[in-house]
Amino acid sequence: MFELLFFSLLNGIVTGLLLFMLASGLTLIFSMMGVLNFAHASFYMLGAYFAYTISLYVGFWPGLIIAPILVGLFGALVERYGLRYVHRWGHVAELIFTFGLAFLIEEVVQFIWGKDTKAYHEPEILQFALFTVFGQDFPAYKAFMLLISIGIFIMLLMILTRSRVGLIIQAAITKPNMTAMLGHNVPLVFMGVFGVGSALAGLAGVIAGPALGTFPGMAVVLGSIVFVIVVVGGLGSLGGAFVASLIIGLLQTFAIALDYSVSDLLAVFSITTEADSALRDLWTLSLPQVAPILPYLLLVLILIFRPTGLFGKRET
Amino acid sequence: MSEIANTQTGEISAPFAKRFGPWIFLAVALIVLPLIFSSNIAVYTMNLMGIFIIFALSYNMLLGQGGMLSFGHAVYFGLGGFMSVHFMNYIEYEVVVLPMFMLPIFGGIIGLVFAIIVGSFSTRRAGTVFAMISLGIGELIAASSLIFVAFFGGEEGVSGDRTMGPVIMDVDFAQDIEVYYLIAAWAFVTIALMYLFSRTPMGRMANAVRDNDERAEFIGYSQRKVRFISFCASGFFAGIAGGLFAINFEIVTEENLNALTSGVVLLMTYIGGVGFFIGPIVGAVVFTLLQTVLSNHTEIWQLYVGVMFVLTVMYVPQGLTGIMAMHIPAYRMKRLSGLVVPYIKAGIPTILMLSGIVSFLEMVHHVRAAALGETMMSLIGIEFDTHTVMPWVISGVLAVVGGYLTKSQMPQLREAWEQANAPLDSGEGASS
Numbered sequence: 001m002f003e004l005l006f007f008s009l010l011n012g013i014v015t016g017l018l019l020f021m022l023a024s025g026l027t028l029i030f031s032m033m034g035v036l037n038f039a040h041a042s043f044y045m046l047g048a049y050f051a052y053t054i055s056l057y058v059g060f061w062p063g064l065i066i067a068p069i070l071v072g073l074f075g076a077l078v079e080r081y082g083l084r085y086v087h088r089w090g091h092v093a094e095l096i097f098t099f100g101l102a103f104l105i106e107e108v109v110q111f112i113w114g115k116d117t118k119a120y121h122e123p124e125i126l127q128f129a130l131f132t133v134f135g136q137d138f139p140a141y142k143a144f145m146l147l148i149s150i151g152i153f154i155m156l157l158m159i160l161t162r163s164r165v166g167l168i169i170q171a172a173i174t175k176p177n178m179t180a181m182l183g184h185n186v187p188l189v190f191m192g193v194f195g196v197g198s199a200l201a202g203l204a205g206v207i208a209g210p211a212l213g214t215f216p217g218m219a220v221v222l223g224s225i226v227f228v229i230v231v232v233g234g235l236g237s238l239g240g241a242f243v244a245s246l247i248i249g250l251l252q253t254f255a256i257a258l259d260y261s262v263s264d265l266l267a268v269f270s271i272t273t274e275a276d277s278a279l280r281d282l283w284t285l286s287l288p289q290v291a292p293i294l295p296y297l298l299l300v301l302i303l304i305f306r307p308t309g310l311f312g313k314r315e316t
Numbered sequence: 317m318s319e320i321a322n323t324q325t326g327e328i329s330a331p332f333a334k335r336f337g338p339w340i341f342l343a344v345a346l347i348v349l350p351l352i353f354s355s356n357i358a359v360y361t362m363n364l365m366g367i368f369i370i371f372a373l374s375y376n377m378l379l380g381q382g383g384m385l386s387f388g389h390a391v392y393f394g395l396g397g398f399m400s401v402h403f404m405n406y407i408e409y410e411v412v413v414l415p416m417f418m419l420p421i422f423g424g425i426i427g428l429v430f431a432i433i434v435g436s437f438s439t440r441r442a443g444t445v446f447a448m449i450s451l452g453i454g455e456l457i458a459a460s461s462l463i464f465v466a467f468f469g470g471e472e473g474v475s476g477d478r479t480m481g482p483v484i485m486d487v488d489f490a491q492d493i494e495v496y497y498l499i500a501a502w503a504f505v506t507i508a509l510m511y512l513f514s515r516t517p518m519g520r521m522a523n524a525v526r527d528n529d530e531r532a533e534f535i536g537y538s539q540r541k542v543r544f545i546s547f548c549a550s551g552f553f554a555g556i557a558g559g560l561f562a563i564n565f566e567i568v569t570e571e572n573l574n575a576l577t578s579g580v581v582l583l584m585t586y587i588g589g590v591g592f593f594i595g596p597i598v599g600a601v602v603f604t605l606l607q608t609v610l611s612n613h614t615e616i617w618q619l620y621v622g623v624m625f626v627l628t629v630m631y632v633p634q635g636l637t638g639i640m641a642m643h644i645p646a647y648r649m650k651r652l653s654g655l656v657v658p659y660i661k662a663g664i665p666t667i668l669m670l671s672g673i674v675s676f677l678e679m680v681h682h683v684r685a686a687a688l689g690e691t692m693m694s695l696i697g698i699e700f701d702t703h704t705v706m707p708w709v710i711s712g713v714l715a716v717v718g719g720y721l722t723k724s725q726m727p728q729l730r731e732a733w734e735q736a737n738a739p740l741d742s743g744e745g746a747s748s
Contacts (some may be wrong), residue, residue: 034444036444036447036448048640082630083631086629086630089629090634091443091444092383092385092443093629095385095444095447096385096582096586096629096631097629099387099579100583100622100625100626100629101626103579103583103625104619104622104623104624104625104626107616107618107619107622108591108619108622111616111617111619111677111680111681114684154728169647170641198683210644211581213605220575224451224455224575227448227451229450235444245368250516285463289463290463292459293459293463296453296455296456296459297456298453299448299449299451299452300449300453300456302454303438303445303449303452304450305448307445308443
């Protein structure tokens with residue numbers, strides 16, 4: 001039991017921190033522009049595919065640097081020539097634009113790289129078991145993912161709270177007009193934050209590609225989950241996104257690891273059910289089965305009872 | 317207010333032909349169409365069209381008329397379909413005695429019931445919160461559909477047999493054409509109902525809440541109630557569309573209520589134009605045509621649809637119907653003929669450019685996807701070898717020359733457009 005808990009905890013934290021890398025960019029972009037970027041997970045996918053292509057020629061490590069930069073540049077272009085143009089049609093059009101972009105990027109990825117899963121692997125230097133407890137290996141690559149995610153989190157926190165750039169970004173988020181009056185180029189700040197947010201998503205893709213697989217559906221798999229995190233954590237709250245990422249990461253790994261079902265619960269109270277009743281699926285429901293719907297259940301409940309999210313201060 | 321009053325009095329005094337003309341035209345078109353396009357594939361396409369028209373119109377009750385952006389509208393469509401297919405099986409096993417053509421009503425009812433449940437908490441706000449709740453509910457139901465096998469049938473879905481119902485007037489729905497007339501009848505009724513709904517004070521208030529919810533509140537309407545009623549009506553009609561889908565295909569699966577279907581309905585509604593009642597109809601027709609015709613000719617049709625969608629959102633947010641509506645002022649002033657020549661002049665190079673780009677994409681796709689050693693491909697009947705230089709040069713030249721010529725024609729086109737839309741000397745029609 002303890003071994004199960006230990007590994008679920010570790011895996012949950014790895015997943016959670018990976019999700020945070022996506023969610024941090026998304027929540028910053030949201031608090032800036034008031035637009036939830038549907039294409040954010042597509043940037044994550046692009047990161048993985050770029051890194052895969054780069055790794056074919058020069059190996060994993062240069063891809064770790066180059067791919068996020070490319071994705072960041074692409075994101076900045078999307079903001080400059082896409083979102084800023086669509087802004088004139090209003091928020092709903094912006095939301096639909098990012099939705100269409102996500103659809104388009106998936107099609108383009110299928111067009112360029114094909115529909116099959118790409119053989120994008122972790123570098124050989126990280127292909128060993130870091131430690132073995134209770135007879136189970138913990139791969140070094142997961143530790144590497146953990147390290148990168150924590151490093152990014154600390155760096156982001158430092159930049160946003162301790163540096164001049166961070167101050168200007170925070171000012172531009174809360175009072176864009178006033179910041180512009182003071183002589184700062186607010187559109188440039190927006191473009192920069194959008195680019196950096198996309199680059200972070202790209203980086204997440206680079207390091208998640210080998211672990212979770214590089215295939216055209218990878219954006220859809222993670223896309224809605226990242227939304228859940230941003231909304232649950234509170235729109236525009238970085239700390240909230242962090243907590244929510246960990247919650248969702250742990251929730252998913254634990255729900256899969258702990259194999260309990262409703263019938264177990266009923267057995268505790270010694271209630272018996274008919275095997276062929278219309279509700280039979282309800283009685284045999286098990287935790288791993290409901291694991292995929294838990295985040296959405298959380299999302300809907302949060303939106304109903306606490307629309308500001310866990311740590312958010314404002315509603316949208 | 318004055319505008320509403322004007323249009324109302326205008327309608328009442330409008331002559332019979334103007335008021336009922338479009339409806340008579342629609343009815344005649346629905347009856348005559350299968351006589352003109354009688355092949356199997358055409359009837360299949362039109363069946364799908366009818367279903368999507370109802371679905372897209374119900375979606376536009378939210379997005380266009382109510383200002384609610386939903387990412388989970390397929391839930392009501394899919395649930396309606398599942399309910400109908402279950403009733404189809406009940407009829408077959410004679411649990412209930414019902415004529416088959418009544419099925420969509422049950423689809424509509426479950427759509428309505430679910431819309432009441434979801435709408436009771438999701439319509440509190442429009443905007444991002446509503447969009448997120450709809451997304452969450454959509455994912456929730458789609459994921460649950462794989463868990464609750466008794467109702468949703470798991471991955472293979474639920475299937476039925478539409479021919480097993482009681483035979484009324486020799487119609488047992490064994491032929492697709494019989495299903496076509498059923499769908500056409502339902503489409504006519506639901507289009508009329510949805511149009512009438514948009515004309516009721518309730519429909520007008522939905523527009524008011526969309527435009528400015530605060531002001532609507534100050535007038536004394538509860539924005540939440542207005543949204544809730546629109547939402548329920550929309551769920552009802554989506555359920556009817558789902559019921560027709562069940563009759564047409566005799567199978568409903570998880571795919572019919574997942575995020576992809578929700579995305580498709582958003583796509584066709586938006587391409588058609590959300591600002592007009594007929595917009596979703598145009599969108600559904602165009603999308604179905606693209607889906608059935610284009611997918612016969614190319615494997616990458618979804619790429620084209622995606623490009624088209626993004627371009628629509630960026631440059632013509634009014635949609636295809638909006639482009640048509642832009643020509644109404646010029647038409648009223650009888651200056652449309654002045655636009656024909658510039659359109660042809662700009663259109664030919666544009667077609668050249670597009671054919672260049674499309675052939676380039678098709679060749680790239682062919683080189684990547686074709687079996688090893690198979691280098692010949694055909695485009696619009698022309699056979700050529702993709703591993704030679706010539707086709708690439710031709711497509712490149714087409715794209716570049718076409719693009720250049722299109723660009724050089726643009727100033728002339730703009731000038732002609734402004735001339736056609738310049739206010740009349742008397743100032744009449746300038747404001748419209």
